[in-house]
Amino acid sequence: MLKDITLGQFFPGKSPIHRMDPRTKLILTVVYIVTLFLATNWFSYGLMMAFLVLCIKISTIPPKSIVRGMKPLVFILVFTAILNLFYSDGGVELVRIGSLAITTEGLKRAFFMIWRILMLISGTFLLTYTTSPISLTDGLESLMNPLKKLHVPVHELAMMMSIALRFIPTLIEETDKIMNAQKARGADFETGSIIDRAKALVPVLVPLFISAFRRADELATAMECRCYQGGEGRTKMKLLRFSRVDIRAFEVCTCLVAGVVTLAAFGL
Amino acid sequence: MNLEPILQVKDLNYIYSAGTPFEHKALENVSFTLNRGEFVGVIGHTGSGKSTLMQQLNGLLKPTSGQVILDGVDIWSDKKIxxxxxxxxxxxxxxxxxxxxEETVYKDIAFGPKNMGLSAEEIDRRVREAAGFVGITERQLQASPFDLSGGxxxxxxxxxxxxxxxxxxxxxxxxxGLDPIGRAEILSNIESYRKAKNATIMMVSHSMEDVARMTDRLLVLYGSHLAMDAPPAEVFTHAQELVDMGLNIPQVTQIFLHLKQMGLDVDNVYTIEQAVSILSRLKEGKVHA
Incomplete structure (x- = not known):
């Protein structure tokens, strides 16, 4: 049951998007998001949409899994849509309920807002689906390198992130095991009031915390045994290098941004 | 022994993540019966379906098809059951x-009985009795479980x-993961519980010596099938088959199989005690190979 949770799951593959440098993907994802907010009308939205569809096509990620990842966000989408629907002025009034009115402008805004959020999420999914967590943190570390001058512990932060990501599946598995063990002793997680259910989790959380601490301790010892002492003078097995794919990607994205900005400037 | 069935498994099938690309058959057409007071061992290579099978027997996992019948009633016939x-x-x-x-050993042991909704006196009786079976002292009952040793x-x-x-x-x-003394203690604890309550024990183990010594019957799982269901003496005569299944036979059985190949007239042996008696008989009789 718990195993079904997807947390930015990585789909291994060999597409050009998979082969890109994680730094390129990180930067371009940010550029993509910013551009998304520059888009203002049908034409620029259409251009962004075409770009997104093209990227998904190239990445060979099944569109189904992107749609599946959206499911938990349905509530936020509906909420945003309703807010935009009722709190926009202008346009022709369509329906009026008390002081609330639905106008054509509200309808348009709600539509564009949902479209924008969907594109934003699919874009970031594309990043996490095509980049393994390890290379993602590598990329982040490399991008944040300049902050070392300001004494920000960049390497340590990246290491913490990798470790956290590494242990998510382990802890999920552990939770499953402990829940089963307590169920075998008659623990009931499915019935009763919210308070009862919260209380029922104590027999799961206590052993889970203890085992998390134990694992942390063991990991620390193992790292020390191998003389880990932070980022100072540490070299990498896999060096990050920009290749031709990355240059192409930057070119394409520059065109995209230019296109969207032009369309916005002409007010189309 | 008077055989009275307590738990019956009929044509059990279990498929993990059915209908997805990750579909995986964990159990296929498994059927067997456990009788009251019996000590049954389960052996099988890693991934043969042992853990899945265990979780079927108390309703933690629902079979994809087939039945688990406890005392004549299908355990999935009703939520309460x-x-x-x-x-x-x-x-x-x-x-x-x-x-x-829990904070104390006592409270932790009481967790199960409490979930059963028993009275305070009954819970107290059960906790003390259970502690007695496994040799936990009165003082340890009040200690924190986290202050105890692993065993x-x-x-x-x-x-x-x-x-x-x-x-x-x-x-x-x-x-x-226990030392030899810890192992022996736990096995004798289990045996004393069985004797006191005429309970059925089913033990999964990788130690062929343990199952050979303790059990009346062995279930051998291989590739999600039930490959054998027989007393240990019989199971261990299929030495080569067991090895092919990634399993082993007790060391003493291996030695006696070698002796047999060398031409000595010995039976199949799977415990040290049997070995001692046969060897001393041979010595007295001065039987020559």
Missing amino acids: TRQARFRVGLVFQYPEYQLF QKRRVAIAGVIAMEPEVLILDEPTA
């Missing part, structure tokens, strides 16, 4: 010491299941 099955079929997982959570924690966890007084007690490698 499923819950009852959890108490009547006690399940001790691998490394059960990692499930302890003691393991015994507390087993007591936590025994306190529910299950008619069938299933244990997944109860002796894994």
Whole structure:
């Protein structure tokens, strides 16, 4: 049951998007998001949409899994849509309920807002689906390198992130095991009031915390045994290098941004 | 022995993540019967379906098809019956010491009986009796489970299941990772519970010596099928088949098979005691090869 949770799951593959440098993907994802907010009308939205569809096509990620990842966000989408629907002025009034009115402008805004959020999420999914967590943190570390001058512990932060990501599946598995063990002793997680259910989790959380601490301790010892002492003078097995794919990607994205900005400037 | 069936498994099939690309058959057409008071061992290579099978028997996992019948009633026929099955079929997982959570050993052992909704006196009686079975002292009952040694924690966890007084007690490698003394203690604890309550024991183990010594019957799982269901003496005569299944036979059995190949007239042997008696007989009779 718990195993079904997807947390930015990585789909291994060999597409050009998979082969890109994680730094390129990180930067371009940010550029993509910013551009998304520059888009203002049908034409620029259409251009962004075409770009997104093209990227998904190239990445060979099944569109189904992107749609599946959206499911938990349905509530936020509906909420945003309703807010935009009722709190926009202008346009022709369509329906009026008390002081609330639905106008054509509200309808348009709600539509564009949902479209924008969907594109934003699919874009970031594309990043996490095509980049393994390890290379993602590598990329982040490399991008944040300049902050070392300001004494920000960049390497340590990246290491913490990798470790956290590494242990998510382990802890999920552990939770499953402990829940089963307590169920075998008659623990009931499915019935009763919210308070009862919260209380029922104590027999799961206590052993889970203890085992998390134990694992942390063991990991620390193992790292020390191998003389880990932070980022100072540490070299990498896999060096990050920009290749031709990355240059192409930057070119394409520059065109995209230019296109969207032009369309916005002409007010189309 | 008077055989009275307590738990029956009929044509059990279980498929993990059915209908997805990750579909995986864990159990196929498994059928067997456990009788009251019986000590049954389960052996099988890693991934042969042992753990999945255990979780079917007390209703933690629902079979894809087939039935688990406890005392004549299908455990999935009614929600209440499923819950009852959890108490009547006690399940001790691998490394059960990692499930302890209460402030005191006493409270932890009482967790199961409390969930059964028993009276305070009855809970108290059961906790003390269960503690007695596994050799936990009065003083240890008031201690924090986290202050105990590994072997003691393991015994507390087993007591936590025994306190529910299950008619069938299933244990997944109860002796894994313990020293020889700890192993012997746990095995004798289990045996004394069986004797006192005429309970059925089903023990998954990788130690062929343990199952050879303790069990009346062995279930051999291989590739999600039930490959053998026979007394240990018979199972261990199929030495080559067991090795092909990634399993082993007791060391003493191996030695005697070698002796047989060398032309000595000996029976199949699977415990040290049998070996001693046969060898001393041979010595007295001065039988020549």
